[in-house]
Amino acid sequence: MPSDCQCSTACDVRTVTKTVTKVISNKEATRRIKRLEKEVKALKDENAVLKRRAKNRLVNKKKIVSDLKKHLDRI
Amino acid sequence: MDFLSPWIHTTERCNLRCHYCYVRGDAVMSPKVYGGLRWLLTRTKETPIHLRFAGGEPLLVFDMWEPFARWMLDYHRDVTAEVLTNFRVVPESFWKFAELPRVNVSVSIDNGDKVKVLDKEIVEKTARLKNPWIMTTITKENIEKLDTLAAFIGMNNYGWCLTTDYFEATTPPWEELAIKLLEVVEILKQFNYDFTRISFNNFSVKSGFSGCRAGDEMFTVACNGDIYKCQTLIGKGKKIGDVWSGYKRTTPPVRKLCEECSIYGYCKGWCPIYYKVPHPICNVIKLFAKEVITEVANAERLPMQHSVRC
Numbered sequence: 001m002p003s004d005c006q007c008s009t010a011c012d013v014r015t016v017t018k019t020v021t022k023v024i025s026n027k028e029a030t031r032r033i034k035r036l037e038k039e040v041k042a043l044k045d046e047n048a049v050l051k052r053r054a055k056n057r058l059v060n061k062k063k064i065v066s067d068l069k070k071h072l073d074r075i
Numbered sequence: 076m077d078f079l080s081p082w083i084h085t086t087e088r089c090n091l092r093c094h095y096c097y098v099r100g101d102a103v104m105s106p107k108v109y110g111g112l113r114w115l116l117t118r119t120k121e122t123p124i125h126l127r128f129a130g131g132e133p134l135l136v137f138d139m140w141e142p143f144a145r146w147m148l149d150y151h152r153d154v155t156a157e158v159l160t161n162f163r164v165v166p167e168s169f170w171k172f173a174e175l176p177r178v179n180v181s182v183s184i185d186n187g188d189k190v191k192v193l194d195k196e197i198v199e200k201t202a203r204l205k206n207p208w209i210m211t212t213i214t215k216e217n218i219e220k221l222d223t224l225a226a227f228i229g230m231n232n233y234g235w236c237l238t239t240d241y242f243e244a245t246t247p248p249w250e251e252l253a254i255k256l257l258e259v260v261e262i263l264k265q266f267n268y269d270f271t272r273i274s275f276n277n278f279s280v281k282s283g284f285s286g287c288r289a290g291d292e293m294f295t296v297a298c299n300g301d302i303y304k305c306q307t308l309i310g311k312g313k314k315i316g317d318v319w320s321g322y323k324r325t326t327p328p329v330r331k332l333c334e335e336c337s338i339y340g341y342c343k344g345w346c347p348i349y350y351k352v353p354h355p356i357c358n359v360i361k362l363f364a365k366e367v368i369t370e371v372a373n374a375e376r377l378p379m380q381h382s383v384r385c
Contacts (some may be wrong), residue, residue, distance in 0.1 A: 029340070033368065036337035040365045041205075043358055050362075055256045061265040062225040071223050072195050 078326040080288070081112065082295040082306050085140050089132040090164050093190045095214055095240040097307055100297035103136050107127045109143040111300050111318030122153035127305065129159040132370035137166050148177055157181060159210065161191055162200055173204055181208040181236070186224040189279040193224055201233075208234035214245035218255050229266030237275045237358060241307055249355035253362045260366040270370040276350075277343040278360045280371050285344020290315065290325045305348055338364045 044051040084216040087100035116124055126146045127145060128140055145168045147154045173180050184200050185191040193306070193363075203206050208229060213221065228235045237256075239246040246252070258274065270280070277286050287293065291305035294316075297309045302316040314321025333339055342360055343353065 015098055032337045032339065036361060036365055036368075037339055040233045040362055043362060048190055048252055049202065050250055050253060054257055059258075064222065064265065065230070068223050068226040068230070072198060 077121075078123045078125060078285075078292050079116065079119060079121050080127060080293045081116070082127045082293065083112070083133075083140065084130060084295060084297050084306055084309060085128055085133040086131040086136045087298060088135050089161075090135065090178050091132070091161055091191070093212075094216070095183075095212060095242075095245045097242070097274060098131055100310075102299075103139060104296075104298045106139070108296070108298070108300040108318055109140065112296055113143060113146065115318050116147065116257060117150065123152070124154045126154065128154045128156065132161055132164070133158055134162070134164055134166060136167060137169050137172075140174060141168070146180075148175060152177075155179070159183070160331065162197060163288060165200060170203070170375070179208065181206050181210050183210045183212075184224065184227075184291060185211055185214070185217045186220045190214075190216065193220075193227060198227070206234070208236055210236045211238070213237060213239055213252065213255075215247050216245065218247050218251065221255050222258055222262055224265075225262040229263045229268045232266070232269055232272070234272040235274070237273070238307060239276060241346055242340055243349075246356075248260070249359050252356070253359045254335070256363045257366065260363070260370070263372065270367045270374070273367065275363050276345040276360055278338065278341055278358065278367075280341055280367060284343070287327065287345075287347055289327060289347060291374055293326060307348070315336075333343050337361070341368065 025057055084104065086103045087098055089096070089098065109323060124147070126144065130136075133140065135268070138344070144156050148326040156175075157179045158173070159181045160183065160214070160286075173189065176328075178354065182193050182197070182204075184193055184197060184201075201209075209224075211217075211221075211224065216271070223287070227233075236260065239252070247255075260270075266271070272281065274281065274284065277284075285292070287305075289295075294370060295303045295306040297303060297314075298320060300318045301309075301312050301314040302318065302322040303309055303312055315325075328342060330352055333342070333344045334353045336342065338361060341364060344350070345360075350356070
């Protein structure tokens with residue numbers, strides 16, 4: 001069965017652990033999200049294929065569903 | 076302490092032989108070990124207790140652990156059980172157990188060519204479960220077919236735990252992985268997927284998502300009753316105790332680089348034992364995180380400006 005690490009999903013464990021003890025303020029959370037956006041943009045800019053694929057991510061739902069059905073019929 | 080969660084290595088036996096699996100051997104956990112574990116868990120005052128029945132393939136030895144599981148579920152209302160299975164061989168008696176209110180079943184589906192394929196049999200069996208989670212290990216073998224699996228997940232709004240393998244022997248290059256995961260997000264969007272139900276290498280916006288706590292709240296019980304920090308260390312790493320005398324706990328360290336990261340609080344740093352930061356996979360997690368956080372924020376489940384507590 002491994003290596004599906006289900007260590008962390010812990011579906012019904014409600015409480016949050018002490019991995020990180022401090023609470024990040026709203027301001028800090030917003031600042032980090034903005035930084036993340038910049039980092040992601042930089043990653044895409046550095047990587048032409050990633051950038052191209054990120055731009056052209058149009059998905060045809062009907063086709064995906066029909067592909068899934070075909071896939072299941074085949075097996 | 077907030078909870079306890081033993082990974083119970085019910086057996087080393089498995090009906091599959093996945094190329095990335097590290098489990099070898101033929102051992103089966105004996106009733107004596109379950110007795111010891113019961114003693115260990117009932118003398119602690121900490122709850123909730125989240126039991127994880129794993130292996131090998133736990134359903135091959137369901138009759139061995141079912142009495143222990145039922146006893147523990149009756150013992151306290153804050154005990155929950157999770158079964159981590161490839162779900163290929165299902166004993167008839169398991170279906171009743173799976174219906175119990177505090178039991179969850181996590182099904183391994185990779186949709187590889189040979190490994191844990193997505194076929195009609197698994198689709199039908201999974202549909203019989205209440206709120207199943209799907210676990211997928213992304214490897215070079217199945218990455219191309221991940222979009223088909225994404226459609227299946229999206230259609231059913233199943234919880235989805237995506238990981239790369241611990242030892243990185245089969246992990247695709249990070250760029251390839253990132254492109255595929257971005258495609259997966261696009262597919263899931265088509266089905267109005269609830270993105271609080273997805274995780275990738277211990278990144279999740281799900282409330283209460285703990286990250287790996289190996290050696291502390293989380294520990295592994297080997298078939299012979301020895302306790303290890305993690306299931307990958309059985310027979311290799313140093314044992315930290317056994318079910319008859321308890322175990323020595325250590326808190327996984329918070330890595331400085333993780334603390335400074337832009338997704339600190341959402342990402343729990345993947346595997347504390349094998350994953351070293353900085354790592355190219357961090358790029359993938361960030362690209363994925365940006366999409367997921369945006370989706371969840373758009374769905375008003377998680378305002379962009381909020382307190383991140385973890």
